[in-house]
Amino acid sequence: xxxxxxxxxxxxxxxxxxxxxxxxxxxxxxxxxxxxxxxxxxxxxxxxxxxxxxxxxxxxxxxxxxxxxxxxxxxxxxxxxxxxxxxxxxxxxxxxxxxxxxxxxxxxxxxxxxxxxxxxxxxxxxxxxxxxxxxxxxxxxxxxxxxxxxxxxxxxxxxxxxxxxxxxxxxxxxxxxxxxxxxxxxxxxxxxxxxxxxxxxxxxxxxxxxxxxxxxxxxxxxxxxxxxxxxxxxxxxxxxxxxxxxxxxxxxxxxxxxxxxxxxxxxxxxxxxxxxxxxxxxxxxx
Amino acid sequence: xxxxxxxxxxxxxxxxxxxxxxxxxxxxxxxxxxxxxxxxxxxxxxxxxxxxxxxxxxxxxxxxxxxxxxxxxxxxxxxxxxxxxxxxxxxxxxxxxxxxxxxxxxxxxxxxxxxxxxxxxxxxxxxxxxxxxxxxxxxxxxxxxxxxxxxxxxxxxxxxxxxxxxxxxxxxxxxxxxxxxxxxxxxxxxxxxxxxxxxxxxxxxxxxxxxxxxxxxxxxxxxxxxxxxxxxxxxxxxxxxxxxxxxxxxxxxxxxxxxxxxxx
Numbered sequence: 205x206x207x208x209x210x211x212x213x214x215x216x217x218x219x220x221x222x223x224x225x226x227x228x229x230x231x232x233x234x235x236x237x238x239x240x241x242x243x244x245x246x247x248x249x250x251x252x253x254x255x256x257x258x259x260x261x262x263x264x265x266x267x268x269x270x271x272x273x274x275x276x277x278x279x280x281x282x283x284x285x286x287x288x289x290x291x292x293x294x295x296x297x298x299x300x301x302x303x304x305x306x307x308x309x310x311x312x313x314x315x316x317x318x319x320x321x322x323x324x325x326x327x328x329x330x331x332x333x334x335x336x337x338x339x340x341x342x343x344x345x346x347x348x349x350x351x352x353x354x355x356x357x358x359x360x361x362x363x364x365x366x367x368x369x370x371x372x373x374x375x376x377x378x379x380x381x382x383x384x385x386x387x388x389x390x391x392x393x394x395x396x397x398x399x400x401x402x403x404x405x406x407x408x409x410x411x412x413x414x415x416x417x418x419x420x421x422x423x424x425x426x427x428x429x430x431x432x433x434x435x436x437x438x439x440x441x442x443x444x445x446x447x448x449x450x451x452x453x454x455x456x457x458x459x460x461x462x463x464x465x466x467x468x469x470x471x472x473x474x475x476x477x478x479x480x481x482x483x484x485x486x487x488x489x490x
Numbered sequence: 491x492x493x494x495x496x497x498x499x500x501x502x503x504x505x506x507x508x509x510x511x512x513x514x515x516x517x518x519x520x521x522x523x524x525x526x527x528x529x530x531x532x533x534x535x536x537x538x539x540x541x542x543x544x545x546x547x548x549x550x551x552x553x554x555x556x557x558x559x560x561x562x563x564x565x566x567x568x569x570x571x572x573x574x575x576x577x578x579x580x581x582x583x584x585x586x587x588x589x590x591x592x593x594x595x596x597x598x599x600x601x602x603x604x605x606x607x608x609x610x611x612x613x614x615x616x617x618x619x620x621x622x623x624x625x626x627x628x629x630x631x632x633x634x635x636x637x638x639x640x641x642x643x644x645x646x647x648x649x650x651x652x653x654x655x656x657x658x659x660x661x662x663x664x665x666x667x668x669x670x671x672x673x674x675x676x677x678x679x680x681x682x683x684x685x686x687x688x689x690x691x692x693x694x695x696x697x698x699x700x701x702x703x704x705x706x707x708x709x710x711x712x713x714x715x716x717x718x719x720x721x722x723x724x725x726x727x728x729x730x731x732x733x734x735x736x737x738x739x740x741x742x743x744x745x746x747x748x749x750x751x752x753x754x
Contacts, residue, residue, distance in 0.1 A: 250575070250728075269754075274682060276726045379575050413754045417575045417728040420754035444754045446725060452749075453717045458694045458707070467701045 221339065250418020252380030253283060253294035254408050255349040255360040256392060257373045258401035261429035262351040262358045265405035266294045267380065267413050268439075269420035276420070284426045284436065288313045288324040291352030292426045292436070293333075296378035297345040297365060305346045309333050326352040326359040330369055338367030347377045353430045380412025380419040387411045402427060406441050413444070420444065547599050547647045548573055551729030552584055553683030554595035555716065556653035557695055558661030558676050562709045565593045565653035566716045566736040568683075568751065571600060572729050580732040580753065587744055588614055592627040592654025593737050594634070597681030598668075599647035606646045609637055627654035631664040631672060638670030645669050649680040659741045683723035683730040690719050709738050717749050724751045 250271045255264045266283035269276060285293045285306035291313070295302025309332045313324045330350055337344055348363040362375040374392050376384040387408035396404070402425060409423040423441040428434050554567035567584035570577060586594045586607050594610070596603040613633060617625050625633070631652055638646060650666040665678035677695045679687040694715055697704045707715075713736055720734040731751045738745045 271728060274728050276728060279725065415577060417572060417577065420728070444752050446721065446752070449721050449750075449752065450718075453721070454714045455718065456694070456707070456711045456715050458711075458715065459718065461700070462702070465700045465702045 250380070250416070250420075251283065251296040251378030252376065252384050252409055252412025252416060252419040253296050253349045253378050254376045254384050254388065254405055255294065255351040255362075255374065256388065256396075256401060256405060257358045257360050258396040258398060260358075260398055260431070261353050261427065262360055263398075263401045263405045264292055264294050264349060264351045264426040264428070265409045265440075266424050267409055267419040268422045268424060269413075269418070270299050271418055279421050280439075282424065282438070284424050286310060287329050287350070288317070288352065289434070290354060290428060290432065291324055291326055291329055291350070292428060292434070293329070293351070294349040294377070296347040296349075301344045301346040302348065305333065305336065305344060306348070309336070323354060324352075325354040325356065326350060326361065327356075330361045330363065330371075333363050334367045334369050337363065337365060342366040349375055349377050351426075351428060353428050353432070358428070358430055376408065376412075378412070378419065380416035383411040383415040384408035398427065398429075402440075410441060410443065546644075547602075549598065549647075549682075550578070550600040551682050552597040553679065553681035553687065553720070553723050553727065553730045554584055554597050554649070554651050555679035555684075555687055555691070555719065556595060556651045556663040556665075556677065557691070557712050557716070558653065558663040559709060559712060560661065560706055561655070561659055561740060562712075563593075563653040563655060563661040563663060563739045564709065564712050564716060564736065565595050565651070565739065566720065566734055567595045567597065567681075568720060568724070568730045568732060568734050569748075570730065570732040577732075583735055585735055585737055587737075588630055589624045589627075589654075590743060591624070591739060591741070592630050592652060592662075593739055593744065594630075595651045595653070595680075596648045598649045602646040603648045606637065606648050606650075610634060613637070627652070627656050627662050628674075630654070631662075631674070634664075634666065635670040635672045638666065638668065640670075642669050649684075651678045651680050653737075654739050655741055661739075679719075681730075683720075683727040686723045686726055687719045690722065709740070713738065713747070720749070720751060 250269055251267060253266045255262060264284055268280045268283065270278040270281045281299070283294055285295060285303070287293050287306060287310045293306045295306060309329055312332055313329060316328070317324055333348060333350065337346060342365045345365050347365055350361040350363060352359060360372055360375055362370045362372060362377060373394070374388050376388060387404065391404045391407070405425055406423050412419040413421070413423065421444050422439045424438050425440040426434065426436045551572040552568050552570060554565070556563060556565040565585060569581050569583060571579040571582040584595055584597055588594055588610055594607070596606065610633065614625055614630070634650065634652060645668045647668060649668065652664040654662055656662045662674060663676065663678055664672050664674050665680065666672045677691045679691060692698045693700060716736055717734065720730070724731045732753055733751055734749050736747050736749065
């Protein structure tokens with residue numbers, strides 16, 4: 205059933221796997237193999253994402269590089285996504301998948317808050333995410349670090365693209381996860397102070413930024429405290445500013461394109477005439 | 491219709507009596523036991539070979555470029571060595587001076603690059619012994635092209651750019667493909683970041699698509715343009731970064747400078 209026919213025959217009790225796109229997928233596969241057509245590449249985030257539990261809540265961290273193959277598609281993208289006022293989620297894998305998956309569950313959580321009148325719990329978000337990812341059998345390439353504080357305290361979950369989850373005091377995901385985990389394993393202790401926890405998260409992200417080619421640019425952090433306050437810092441650490449490098453170069457004036465650099469073949473100026481003949485006035489009736 | 495009897499096929503052994511049907515052999519490959527197809531003469535080893543998809547090549551990343559001037563040549567390359575998503579070294583040179591008058595810059599598979607350099611050094615030494623003089627840059631260019639074509643059917647995975655001064659002292663740049671096709675050009679870039687640098691050089695050095703006055707650039711200005719080009723390539727190519735090594739070749743010799751790039 206396509207999107208159009210679905211609205212005519214709504215699924216009142218949706219269950220099981222949806223094979224709506226199976227035919228389309230086989231067509232795409234055959235087309236890709238036969239004519240050597242280049243399929244558009246999904247932007248992956250390469251990525252280093254981390255999360256840990258400390259004395260007063262959780263701290264999430266992420267780098268800001270998005271790659272498409274070996275090219276940097278975005279130098280400063282946001283990988284820490286809003287889920288609920290007290291829950292945020294870092295995403296690694298295909299950028300569109302992490303974005304849309306977290307948006308979907310975030311909206312489902314908001315509806316649930318309206319229905320129940322209660323604050324969202326981290327385990328609820330985790331269960332919704334894993335149920336969706338398992339349904340798609342790993343084809344949604346989203347590896348997530350979910351963190352937040354609720355009535356039961358601070359929690360960190362790791363969620364894999366196939367739908368498995370782990371509840372841990374600290375975790376890392378993405379291509380830079382090994383570099384980041386080496387920092388965590390050396391430095392994490394139970395019941396850390398906020399300053400130390402934030403510094404540890406920053407150091408682990410920077411380990412990924414400098415030692416993993418799939419991660420780079422800046423470190424974003426998000427502190428979610430058990431008292432309900434949230435501090436989302438974009439660019440908490442920015443060790444990769446380009447301006448100092450550019451300032452160290454004595455730029456050639458060949459790089460300046462003043463007027464006359466581009467050939468102007470023809471100039472035509474047409475003033476826009478506004479005539480009142482085409483205007484009709486219809487009075488509004490209140 | 492007359493009833494017909496089906497013939498049962500039973501394997502008969504040499505003695506003429508029936509024997510058990512053949513069980514397909516189990517192949518123990520490096521990825522676990524696999525039941526082979528019974529009806530093939532190789533007993534399924536081709537289905538489950540021990541080495542799957544071995545590639546002799548690895549891409550170790552990097553970008554090189556060379557620009558020819560009226561009486562100099564500039565050759566530059568970044569110093570990062572990588573494999574997959576890992577950085578193997580932040581300080582490995584991709585430039586190699588073959589004679590006092592020319593420098594070879596090579597990106598690609600490091601082991602092939604090292605071997606190519608060895609072969610060229612030896613050939614250059616033999617030439618020196620035989621002719622009592624160093625090879626001129628055009629001669630080196632031809633030798634490199636021949637050396638690469640020699641391995642036409644198992645190529646050196648090396649993307650080369652040769653820069654130097656010719657017999658008259660004018661700058662010469664030669665660009666190559668992996669199997670030895672080469673051409674003398676005014677400028678060239680090769681490696682993982684070539685797509686970000688060549689359009690810039692086309693406009694600034696080649697004076698393409700611009701109507702302002704063209705002028706000869708001194709070596710110092712070209713070095714600054716090269717630094718800008720590598721900062722740009724480093725922004726968008728994950729394999730380019732750490733530092734760039736720039737060599738300026740004139741009839742008086744080779745001068746080397748290093749400029750730091752971003753390390754992320």
